[in-house]
Amino acid sequence: MSILLVLICAAIGIPLLALWGDGRRGAVMFIGINALVLLAILALALRVLWNGPFTTGDGQFMVDDLSIVLVLVAGVVGLGTAFFSRSYMAREIVHWSLSRRRVRLYHAMFQTFLTTMLLALLTNNMGILWVAMEGATLSTVLLVSLFHTAEGLEAAWKYFILCGVGLAMALFGTILLYFAAQKVLGHDANALLWTHLKTVRHQLQPQVMAIAFIFMLVGYGTKIGLSPLNNWLPDAHASGPSSVSAALSGLLLNVALYAVLRVKVLVDGALDPDFSGRLLMGFGVLSLLVAAFSILRQRDVKRLFAYSSIEHMGLATFAFGIGTPLASFAGLLHMISHSLTKSAVFFSVGQAVQSIGSREIQRIRGLLELSPFLGWAVMLAVLFILGMPPSGIFLSEFLIVTSTLQVQPWLTPFLLLGLGVTFAGIFPRLQGMVFGPAPAGVDAPPVSGIVPVFVQLSLVVVLGVFVPWTLIQWMQHAARLLHG
Amino acid sequence: MTIAAQGLTWGIPLLRLLAALLLLLAFAMLAQRRLLTLIHLLAWQGVVLAAGTALVALLTGQAELWFSATLTLALKAILIPMVLHRLLRRLQVRGDVEAVLNIPVTLLAGIALVIFAFSLAAPISALTGTVTRGMVGIALAAVLLAFLMMITRHKAISQVVGFLAIDNGLFFAATSATLGMPMVVELGVALDALIGFVILGIFFFQMRETFDSMDLRHLERIREE
Numbered sequence: 172m173s174i175l176l177v178l179i180c181a182a183i184g185i186p187l188l189a190l191w192g193d194g195r196r197g198a199v200m201f202i203g204i205n206a207l208v209l210l211a212i213l214a215l216a217l218r219v220l221w222n223g224p225f226t227t228g229d230g231q232f233m234v235d236d237l238s239i240v241l242v243l244v245a246g247v248v249g250l251g252t253a254f255f256s257r258s259y260m261a262r263e264i265v266h267w268s269l270s271r272r273r274v275r276l277y278h279a280m281f282q283t284f285l286t287t288m289l290l291a292l293l294t295n296n297m298g299i300l301w302v303a304m305e306g307a308t309l310s311t312v313l314l315v316s317l318f319h320t321a322e323g324l325e326a327a328w329k330y331f332i333l334c335g336v337g338l339a340m341a342l343f344g345t346i347l348l349y350f351a352a353q354k355v356l357g358h359d360a361n362a363l364l365w366t367h368l369k370t371v372r373h374q375l376q377p378q379v380m381a382i383a384f385i386f387m388l389v390g391y392g393t394k395i396g397l398s399p400l401n402n403w404l405p406d407a408h409a410s411g412p413s414s415v416s417a418a419l420s421g422l423l424l425n426v427a428l429y430a431v432l433r434v435k436v437l438v439d440g441a442l443d444p445d446f447s448g449r450l451l452m453g454f455g456v457l458s459l460l461v462a463a464f465s466i467l468r469q470r471d472v473k474r475l476f477a478y479s480s481i482e483h484m485g486l487a488t489f490a491f492g493i494g495t496p497l498a499s500f501a502g503l504l505h506m507i508s509h510s511l512t513k514s515a516v517f518f519s520v521g522q523a524v525q526s527i528g529s530r531e532i533q534r535i536r537g538l539l540e541l542s543p544f545l546g547w548a549v550m551l552a553v554l555f556i557l558g559m560p561p562s563g564i565f566l567s568e569f570l571i572v573t574s575t576l577q578v579q580p581w582l583t584p585f586l587l588l589g590l591g592v593t594f595a596g597i598f599p600r601l602q603g604m605v606f607g608p609a610p611a612g613v614d615a616p617p618v619s620g621i622v623p624v625f626v627q628l629s630l631v632v633v634l635g636v637f638v639p640w641t642l643i644q645w646m647q648h649a650a651r652l653l654h655g
Numbered sequence: 656m657t658i659a660a661q662g663l664t665w666g667i668p669l670l671r672l673l674a675a676l677l678l679l680l681a682f683a684m685l686a687q688r689r690l691l692t693l694i695h696l697l698a699w700q701g702v703v704l705a706a707g708t709a710l711v712a713l714l715t716g717q718a719e720l721w722f723s724a725t726l727t728l729a730l731k732a733i734l735i736p737m738v739l740h741r742l743l744r745r746l747q748v749r750g751d752v753e754a755v756l757n758i759p760v761t762l763l764a765g766i767a768l769v770i771f772a773f774s775l776a777a778p779i780s781a782l783t784g785t786v787t788r789g790m791v792g793i794a795l796a797a798v799l800l801a802f803l804m805m806i807t808r809h810k811a812i813s814q815v816v817g818f819l820a821i822d823n824g825l826f827f828a829a830t831s832a833t834l835g836m837p838m839v840v841e842l843g844v845a846l847d848a849l850i851g852f853v854i855l856g857i858f859f860f861q862m863r864e865t866f867d868s869m870d871l872r873h874l875e876r877i878r879e880e
Contacts, residue, residue: 231839296837296839296840298836298837298839298840298843298844299839299840299843301840301843301844302840302843302844302846302847305844305847305851306847306850309847309850309851309854312854312858313854313857313858316858316861319861319864319865320865321865321866324858324861324862324865324866327858328811328858328862331854331855331858332805332814332818335818335851336802336805336818336821339798339821339822339825342825342844343795343798343825343828345840346825346828346829346832346833346836347779347791349829349833349836349837350779350791350832350833353833354782358833358834358835359837360837360838360839361837362837363836363837363840376782378778378779378782379778379779379782382775382778382779
């Protein structure tokens, strides 16, 4: 029941926001709904804490140690985004003179997106997982082009076509998975349930599973932003509202990687784990390096951090590719910390871009002088995303590098190169943005939108300094699950 | 799910024939320059798909596949082509499409893709006993040909036709190779397709409003610095 409660709370918000989601009440309602969803998620987490993993609805819905951690993150980031969206969108609506209808569309689509993310994490059916991922793409297309600018339309079109094509491949992979499952489980409506598949995973035909995995990795990998399929990601992040960029980086990429991990568990039963491991490591390192060197060339601040998302997701994918329990643990920690930190980066940077009125890094100056609150938010969020010590990202990156040294030492220089280049690409620009005199004639932004930045960053510090015991247990169980 | 013995003698060759038609239509789309004919070809592909689904329903006696076949016929053979047709008139897109590569080269590339698809699907085909041999390969080939069409076209509508053709290939894989996916999944996929189509419609009008044209070359402004 508790799983359904989460999904119902989230889904009920869609019609409410579609009907009354404009003006001041819309933003408040958006926050209220997501606060309710977070409460339902906390209740679900308590139940998992007491009773362990379970399924409901004839096995159609499932929660286990892997998904509960990501569901919690989705709840926190969802509420944070709703909170940020209130003050941020209030100014955007005036700036672009958005009609009431378009504001309702924004809220309803955003809520649809959050609901599909939760559905993807909580379903037990690999087919429904695909349906939810596609739903997430569709609901964000119109968000990316919300302002109807030429640039936004281009980004949305690219996003729609590339992710649509990617997901078509993932669907083909899912069909092949069902094809393999049929040989063992029979022509049965339950043959796509992950828990059923996991019990018979050693009997699935390896040849079919190998091809199915490649299709699903490429398909869902498009949404993770793995290189060379990452073309849509910087454009979509840059052109949409910053609240959408935060949700894309904080939630969508994680959930896509989660889908790949679910498939990986199944494939590792049918084939040697080295098969999936090498593929993930390869794509991971490639994405890390490509993103790191692209960062050096960026002039647009939102594109800069979009590439940084590709870099971090590449690193997490790589960690799961190594496949030792420690590396998987680190990968999971990295996903969580990145999700909380990157959405905080987009909140603070989005606020700065809005005040200055330009996304060009050259023109963003003197944020500390403009508003100390905003300046500190940008500085801390960016330092954390670069992996500075008190943040959880430092811990996860440290663990990933050490487990690489143990298992595949020859890959360590590539990792360090990627991390080093990213640091060299972002850090000097951070100094330019934060210090110096503020540009003339710019109003200080409202502080209320910055609050979630500090909330989420303090959670990241908790992850880096003292990970709560229950969370450690969940992540250890999940790592063991991924290890097979 | 098994197929009755009397069905095997005529049912399987008929399914193979439909598969061949699907592939043929995919090639015809690749070679077609005119948008209007392209939409007609897409509609025919929908008809073939619905016929294939109905045939599998008849052979295996699954009631839900009849439902799926009806849905396919209504959606993919009638509704979507009709809406595309009206869009074409409403937006007054000029009738001709130009390909990036010339058509013979595109067709040759298409043949290479079909060979690739068959060799990729060969290990899967070898595993399956009777009915579905070769179907995965054909479906994959149809999907790849639709990809190729999307890559070589500039007009938004022809890219959408390519997108829908990919969908057709995938549906064919689901019905002919696995004899139908679970109902929940199939309904979900159909729902997504429908929503995607509605969103595309909205999107077209936004594009028209902003650019006064449906040519995707307007959408090449974002450059990497």
